[in-house]
Amino acid sequence: MDIYRAGQRATLKGNPDWFTGTVWQDAIIDTPEPARGRAVVVSFEPGARTNWHTHPLGQTLFVLSGVGRVQKHGEPVRAIRPGDTVWIAPGEKHWHGAGPETRMVHVAFHEAIDGSHVEWLEPVDDSDYRAEPAD
Amino acid sequence: MDIYRAGQRATLKGNPDWFTGTVWQDAIIDTPEPARGRAVVVSFEPGARTNWHTHPLGQTLFVLSGVGRVQKHGEPVRAIRPGDTVWIAPGEKHWHGAGPETRMVHVAFHEAIDGSHVEWLEPVDDSDYRAEPAD
Numbered sequence: 001m002d003i004y005r006a007g008q009r010a011t012l013k014g015n016p017d018w019f020t021g022t023v024w025q026d027a028i029i030d031t032p033e034p035a036r037g038r039a040v041v042v043s044f045e046p047g048a049r050t051n052w053h054t055h056p057l058g059q060t061l062f063v064l065s066g067v068g069r070v071q072k073h074g075e076p077v078r079a080i081r082p083g084d085t086v087w088i089a090p091g092e093k094h095w096h097g098a099g100p101e102t103r104m105v106h107v108a109f110h111e112a113i114d115g116s117h118v119e120w121l122e123p124v125d126d127s128d129y130r131a132e133p134a135d
Numbered sequence: 136m137d138i139y140r141a142g143q144r145a146t147l148k149g150n151p152d153w154f155t156g157t158v159w160q161d162a163i164i165d166t167p168e169p170a171r172g173r174a175v176v177v178s179f180e181p182g183a184r185t186n187w188h189t190h191p192l193g194q195t196l197f198v199l200s201g202v203g204r205v206q207k208h209g210e211p212v213r214a215i216r217p218g219d220t221v222w223i224a225p226g227e228k229h230w231h232g233a234g235p236e237t238r239m240v241h242v243a244f245h246e247a248i249d250g251s252h253v254e255w256l257e258p259v260d261d262s263d264y265r266a267e268p269a270d
Contacts, residue, residue, distance in 0.1 A: 001207040001227055006198075006218025028220050029195040035225065037172050037246055039195060060164040060174060062242070064199075072136040083141025085163050090170065092136055107197070109244055111172055 004029075014042075018120045020129075021048030021098070028107070038117055039109040044068060049097025049129060052121040054090075057111040059118075061086040061096060068104025069133060070096040071124075076134035080104070095124045139164075149177075153255045155264075156183025156233070163242070173252055174244040179203060184232025184264060187256040189225075192246040196221040196231060203239025204268060205231040206259075211269035215239070230259045 004027075014023030021044070028039035036057075041064070052073065061070070063084045070086050071077045073093035080086060080096075088094050098104045110117045139162075149158030156179070163174035171192075176199070187208065196205070198219045205221050206212045208228035215221060215231075223229050233239045245252045 001205070001210070001224065001229060002222045003205075003213060003215065004220040004222075006216065028197050029222055031193060031195065031222070031246075032224075035192045035246055037195070037244060039197065039244060041197075057170045058166060060166065060172065062163050062174065062176075070136070070138075075136070078138060080138065081141065085139040087137040087139075087164055087166070089136065089167075094136060107242060109172060109174060111166075111170055111246070 018051050018053070019048060020051070020123050021045055023048050036111045036113070037109060038112060039107060041105065041107055043105045044098035044103060046098050046101050046103055049124055050095045051123050052093055052095050054093055054119045054121070055088060055110050055117060056090055056113045056119070057117070058090045059088045059108060059110040061088070062107045064105045064107060066098065066104035067102045068096065068098050068106070070094065071128070077131045078135060079133040093121065100130055153186050153188070154183060155186070155258050156180055158183050171246045171248070172244060173247060174242060176240065176242055178238065178240045179233035180238055181233050181236050184259055185230045186258050187228055187230050189228050189254045189256070190223060190245050190252060191225055191248045191254070192252070193225045194223045194243060194245040196223070196241045196243050199240045199242060201233065201239035202237045203231065203233050203241070205229065206263070212266045213270060214268040228256065235265055
């Protein structure tokens with residue numbers, strides 16, 4: 001059994017190749033084999049979001065605080081709020097992030113296959129990002 | 136992409152065959168194959184704890200609020216606080232729960248194999264539960 005105490009691991013800034021705006025990542029766990037799950041707390045400042053991307057084995061988001069947005073490619077933007085869960089199926093092109101005026105913090109968890117848990121794609125255009133959420 | 140809104144799914148009471156005291160469970164996700172991850176928010180009232188148990192592919196706990204306890208069999212009880220992460224390796228006999236006088240809420244995530252993610256064992260004796268935490 002390993003315990004990682006709050007504050008023991010530095011918060012990392014999201015790589016600008018994969019994110020628009022300021023994003024902070026606090027590691028929870030990268031499980032060792034034969035497990036393959038990974039989890040991270042991600043904090044998006046207002047206006048910040050991921051690039052479009054896919055996950056080979058899907059991803060679950062659980063919103064801890066703030067109000068953010070998520071969009072599956074070809075579908076409307078949706079608003080997400082504390083306590084909401086988002087399940088993104090394997091291979092679904094999508095993005096997630098803060099609202100234009102509101103921060104958002106979520107836990108993200110996903111599983112790795114052959115050492116990879118994500119395929120990064122292009123940034124989300126402002127026009128896509130700022131569309132009015134469907135709900 | 137599926138969104139489960141906060142409040143959409145009822146909170147479930149922990150099965151007394153597997154828990155001592157009052158425990159509440161809010162589902163986050165049971166991922167569909169080929170994923171195998173599961174996540175749940177678990178709220179332990181003061182004095183409440185799991186039975187001893189093991190996980191075939193391990194388990195990660197991430198403490199959201201309160202102060203609780205965790206113990207690997209044969210090692211001292213440890214205190215856990217908000218922001219702490221606990222990694223329990225596959226097959227490690229352990230328990231987790233609230234403090235005797237303090238509630239604790241954590242996210243738990245683990246992976247299923249052949250449809251199972253846990254093997255439940257005997258309840259935690261009061262003398263084990265109430266031992267002074269090592270830290």
